[in-house]
Amino acid sequence: SPGLTLVATPIGNLGDLSPRALATLRGADAVLCEDTRVTGAMLARHGVSVTLVPLHEHNEDDQTPKVLARLRAGGRVALVSDAGTPLVSDPGYRLVRAAIAEGLPLHAVPGPNAAVTALTLSGLPPHPFLFHGFLPPKAGPRAAGIARLRAAERAGLSATLILYEAPHRLAETLAALAEGLGPDRPAAVARELTKRFEEVRRGTLADLAAHYATAEARGEIAIVIGPAPEERGTEEELEARLREALAAGMS
Numbered sequence: 001s002p003g004l005t006l007v008a009t010p011i012g013n014l015g016d017l018s019p020r021a022l023a024t025l026r027g028a029d030a031v032l033c034e035d036t037r038v039t040g041a042m043l044a045r046h047g048v049s050v051t052l053v054p055l056h057e058h059n060e061d062d063q064t065p066k067v068l069a070r071l072r073a074g075g076r077v078a079l080v081s082d083a084g085t086p087l088v089s090d091p092g093y094r095l096v097r098a099a100i101a102e103g104l105p106l107h108a109v110p111g112p113n114a115a116v117t118a119l120t121l122s123g124l125p126p127h128p129f130l131f132h133g134f135l136p137p138k139a140g141p142r143a144a145g146i147a148r149l150r151a152a153e154r155a156g157l158s159a160t161l162i163l164y165e166a167p168h169r170l171a172e173t174l175a176a177l178a179e180g181l182g183p184d185r186p187a188a189v190a191r192e193l194t195k196r197f198e199e200v201r202r203g204t205l206a207d208l209a210a211h212y213a214t215a216e217a218r219g220e221i222a223i224v225i226g227p228a229p230e231e232r233g234t235e236e237e238l239e240a241r242l243r244e245a246l247a248a249g250m251s
């Protein structure tokens, strides 16, 4: 149908492209994608030939007015990312906001997402969960991000946390998480989901940090961390911690 359709694509296993995703991409006037080579190769393997238009962090502001013009004219535009669900740690949010602001038709074809797949395989409580995406790559800002999560937990947040991480940073991030959230927190490292070398390793943050301190991590990785044990205290204590958490959030 006319409008902007957010289409989820596989996170590794080509078979996970749904029939509806395929039909939507086939019928699109244009497919917006992060990398035309990645999406072009994926579509070629399904025998789909369609106009690909790059949309990434660096051109989203420039592309948005052009896409909106196409949509106003009744065009069928699909948005995909390299893998998984668009917008989730991927481009598209600004375009979606702009389309909503103009009342243009917006649809989604749901499908693969690494965060939810990791969550379901982790053996950790499935809800409430907090999807964080990537922590900052540098040690200082990363520790500050973890401290903000911890402050929120001290103020009462009790949720399973889901993070994405690059393989070359996994060991240091697990060590920082063990230090910032507590070494005994139950966790899971989900690697190469839906692919040939899929692996889910479960243990405490300390166990996982120790394992990956020596084992080389390869491929794509999601980290799942079980909720903090419930914080006890008087109402005054919890309120003081909430103020602390708010202050940490503003720094």
Ligand code: SAM
Binding pocket: 011, 012, 081, 083, 084, 085, 086, 087, 088, 089, 090, 112, 113, 114, 115, 163, 164, 165, 166, 190, 191, 192, 193, 194, 195, 220, 221, 222
């Ligand atoms: N939009 C995607 C989604 O819906 O999951 C996520 C895009 S984000 C740029 C890419 C990150 O997602 C990877 O660095 C990794 O942390 C995680 N990821 C993607 N595919 C994965 C897989 N097959 N197994 C584990 N993690 C994966």
